[in-house]
Amino acid sequence: xxxxxxxxxxxxxxxxxxxxxxxxxxxxxxxxxxxxxxxxxxxxxxxxxxxxxxxxxxxxxxxxxxxxxxxxxxxxxxxxxxxxxxxxxxxxxxxxxxxxxxxxxxxxxxxxxxxxxxxxxxxxxxxxxxxxxxxxxxxxxxxxxxxxxxxxxxxxxxxxxxxxxxxxxxxxxxxxxxxxxxxxxxxxxxxxxxxxxxxxxxxxxxxxxxxxxxxxxxxxxxxxxxxxxxxxxxxxxxxxxxxxxxxxxxxxxxxxxxxxxxxxxxxxxxxxxxxxxxxxxxxxxxxxxxxxxxxxxxxxxxxxxxxxxxxxxxxxxxxxxxxxxxxxxxxxxxxxxxxxxxxxxxxxxxxxxxxxxxxxxxxxxxxxxxxxxxxxxxxxxxxxxx
Amino acid sequence: xxxxxxxxxxxxxxxxxxxxxxxxxxxxxxxxxxxxxxxxxxxxxxxxxxxxxxxxxxxxxxxxxxxxxxxxxxxxxxxxxxxxxxxxxxxxxxxxxxxxxxxxxxxxxxxxxxxxxxxxxxxxxxxxxxxxxxxxxxxxxxxxxxxxxxxxxxxxxxxxxxxxxxxxxxxxxxxxxxxxxxxxxxxxxxxxxxxxxxxxxxxxxxxxxxxxxxxxxxxxxxxxxxxxxxxxxxxxxxxxxxxxxxxxxxxxxxxxxxxxxxxxxxxxxxxxxxxxxxxxxxxxxxxxxxxxxxxxxxxxxxxxxxxxxxxxxxxxxxxxxxxxxxxxxxxxxxxxxxxxxxxxxxxxxxxxxxxxxxxxxxxxxxxxxxxxxxxxxxxxxxxxxx
Numbered sequence: 166x167x168x169x170x171x172x173x174x175x176x177x178x179x180x181x182x183x184x185x186x187x188x189x190x191x192x193x194x195x196x197x198x199x200x201x202x203x204x205x206x207x208x209x210x211x212x213x214x215x216x217x218x219x220x221x222x223x224x225x226x227x228x229x230x231x232x233x234x235x236x237x238x239x240x241x242x243x244x245x246x247x248x249x250x251x252x253x254x255x256x257x258x259x260x261x262x263x264x265x266x267x268x269x270x271x272x273x274x275x276x277x278x279x280x281x282x283x284x285x286x287x288x289x290x291x292x293x294x295x296x297x298x299x300x301x302x303x304x305x306x307x308x309x310x311x312x313x314x315x316x317x318x319x320x321x322x323x324x325x326x327x328x329x330x331x332x333x334x335x336x337x338x339x340x341x342x343x344x345x346x347x348x349x350x351x352x353x354x355x356x357x358x359x360x361x362x363x364x365x366x367x368x369x370x371x372x373x374x375x376x377x378x379x380x381x382x383x384x385x386x387x388x389x390x391x392x393x394x395x396x397x398x399x400x401x402x403x404x405x406x407x408x409x410x411x412x413x414x415x416x417x418x419x420x421x422x423x424x425x426x427x428x429x430x431x432x433x434x435x436x437x438x439x440x441x442x443x444x445x446x447x448x449x450x451x452x453x454x455x456x457x458x459x460x461x462x463x464x465x466x467x468x469x470x471x472x473x474x475x476x477x478x479x480x481x482x483x484x485x486x487x488x489x490x491x492x493x494x495x496x497x498x499x500x501x502x503x504x505x506x507x508x509x510x511x512x513x514x515x516x517x518x519x520x521x522x523x524x525x526x527x528x529x530x531x532x533x534x535x536x537x538x539x540x541x542x543x544x545x546x547x548x549x550x551x
Numbered sequence: 552x553x554x555x556x557x558x559x560x561x562x563x564x565x566x567x568x569x570x571x572x573x574x575x576x577x578x579x580x581x582x583x584x585x586x587x588x589x590x591x592x593x594x595x596x597x598x599x600x601x602x603x604x605x606x607x608x609x610x611x612x613x614x615x616x617x618x619x620x621x622x623x624x625x626x627x628x629x630x631x632x633x634x635x636x637x638x639x640x641x642x643x644x645x646x647x648x649x650x651x652x653x654x655x656x657x658x659x660x661x662x663x664x665x666x667x668x669x670x671x672x673x674x675x676x677x678x679x680x681x682x683x684x685x686x687x688x689x690x691x692x693x694x695x696x697x698x699x700x701x702x703x704x705x706x707x708x709x710x711x712x713x714x715x716x717x718x719x720x721x722x723x724x725x726x727x728x729x730x731x732x733x734x735x736x737x738x739x740x741x742x743x744x745x746x747x748x749x750x751x752x753x754x755x756x757x758x759x760x761x762x763x764x765x766x767x768x769x770x771x772x773x774x775x776x777x778x779x780x781x782x783x784x785x786x787x788x789x790x791x792x793x794x795x796x797x798x799x800x801x802x803x804x805x806x807x808x809x810x811x812x813x814x815x816x817x818x819x820x821x822x823x824x825x826x827x828x829x830x831x832x833x834x835x836x837x838x839x840x841x842x843x844x845x846x847x848x849x850x851x852x853x854x855x856x857x858x859x860x861x862x863x864x865x866x867x868x869x870x871x872x873x874x875x876x877x878x879x880x881x882x883x884x885x886x887x888x889x890x891x892x893x894x895x896x897x898x899x900x901x902x903x904x905x906x907x908x909x910x911x912x913x914x915x916x917x918x919x920x921x922x923x924x925x926x927x928x929x930x931x932x933x934x935x936x937x
Contacts, residue, residue, distance in 0.1 A: 236678075236679075237682075240679060240682055240683075243682055243683050243686035243687075287678050288677065288678065288679065290677070290678040291674065291676070291677065291678075292622075292673050292674065292676040292677075292678075292680070292681055292719075293622075293626060293674065294678070295678055295681050295712075295715075296623075296626055296629055296712045296715060297626075297629050297712075299710065299711035299712035299714075299715060300629035300710050300711070300712040301710075302710065302711045303708055303709055303710055303711065304694075304699075304703060304709045304710070304711055304713075304714060305703060305706065305709065307711065308690075308703075313690075317690060317691060317694075320691065322689055323689055323690045323691065324685065324686050324687075324688065324689055324690070325685035325686070325688045325689065325690055325693065325714065325718070326681075326682045326683075326685035326686040327690075328685075328690060328711065328714075329681075329682060329685060329711075332711070333678075
């Protein structure tokens, strides 16, 4: 499997492919930049599209730099109009970045990943430096950005400081001497600012690569936490399975192509087969990548039990401290049994199931995987998490 | 003579007259701001229009602050495209400001005049402060400025940093807590930025007053040094006289109204009379204001002698150290006489004239006013300055 081929296959645009090939063929260790939003550290498989691309670059020997825009994050919205963008403290940005990196490490090689905070250089810039930076860009060029243009032409508020943001982000590339910057297609304009600014600052221009935005589970909007149409990297295997089954059929191929690295021929083969089976295989791939393959069967059985009405969908949840526990102790803990001997009687009477599977060994140790459903009789359920 | 009435009479626009009256009636000592260009310290009567207004404010007991835009002056043109705007050194800006203040003191009361350099506060601003400042202004509002709008709409280069300049100038008003800012009509946009920003920074808004731009001696363009269509405050009385005679008839009334404080009735009376006499009276006013009334007669005679062809226009000039000198010594000094006794003979022979006036007293002391023409016989001339 050729890493570069997979990367190119997933890309929407490359500025320019010639420059990319030149950089790759130079043999030098490249710096690959990705901008990270410090205010939303919960990653989902929409984010995984570019993260998987970064992993391929790492496998080719290059270094990944996440640039956390903590400088603007700490400023928040100076106009005070945007209540959804509160100013973050220094500690909050560091904590978010740590969470981000931890989650991204489900995909990336931590040793080849660096985090940079742009406040490190932007907070040191004086008004004179800002004038120098802004002198390198025309108003016309900035107003080409779709949302700026739209707001300007339609007399919607557009504050001067907003025009500075793409320049800051572009300047990050100058500071990092980035070789390649990747991002979603919605970032094309901003990424190109960096490419142009580097030239103005006498550097070799970064290659810009844009990748598709994964559509959410609603099949319409871009996947995002706020629209609750996402599959999170830290979702439980069961949640991944359940959500995978909800992916609209017409976008399932896109999910395979962008969120997995399966070869196209295999995707073709899967999509030619039974569509329900295709969803299950997507869930399997996801759980394999982010959890453990053995969690897959577990999630699948639970899903099917619920589907058959054997486990109701909404049941109480209890958090316990143990991750491994004897079945009798568990029954006492969840208050199904009044004592261990009571628990034993319940098990011997063939009344106890774990995730729909009958338990008949009173010495059995139960591993509290993500979500474990304890059942007694036909109607008594509790979900246990550890 | 009511100072405020004269000020209002000369103003083109006041934002707002109500606010102006309120400030004046508050009885407090007001801060009157005027922006000064540190790169062009040579003042002419075009500048005098607003300077005379400032003098009226001083006579009312208020304080004048010249704000020298040394911050941008020291940056120069960061794009490097504008060769006519070289970056100034710190020393150059201080020297220019000193010259500016000296010349302005021909009109103003030095004790009620303060010079402020905006680098004092702008150079201390961080990127964060700049974002805060720029967040208070919309792109649309800035693009209302005629030259920005024109360049943007006609795809002419307009760099981002140029949009920051009006905000800086406006911020100067915040820093100085200016009560009133005055300027030429070409500054209306920039002055209003200050008025608006002060409100955003929680201050009472400054009153903005704009004044006409005096047309140059060509009767067409705005008076400016670079177009050589100006009457300088430091021009010699003779130069002032000569240039006054060249003012196109159709703009002479404007010169009277803007560059002098003569009452309208007197201007009416003058303009109703002989037009040549009106020019002479304008010259007289100028020389009275900026030199000494007795220099006027002197300049007039010289002008008339030249007009009659009695003194040629282009003659050599010699600079001497004395400002008062005996006529015989003078003749020796300019090499017209070989000795004092030679000089005496020349005077006794009725051959020596000073500024066209026959000298027949060998003990006469000559005061070397700005330009003194020494003449021997019909064709020997030299101009002496001290």
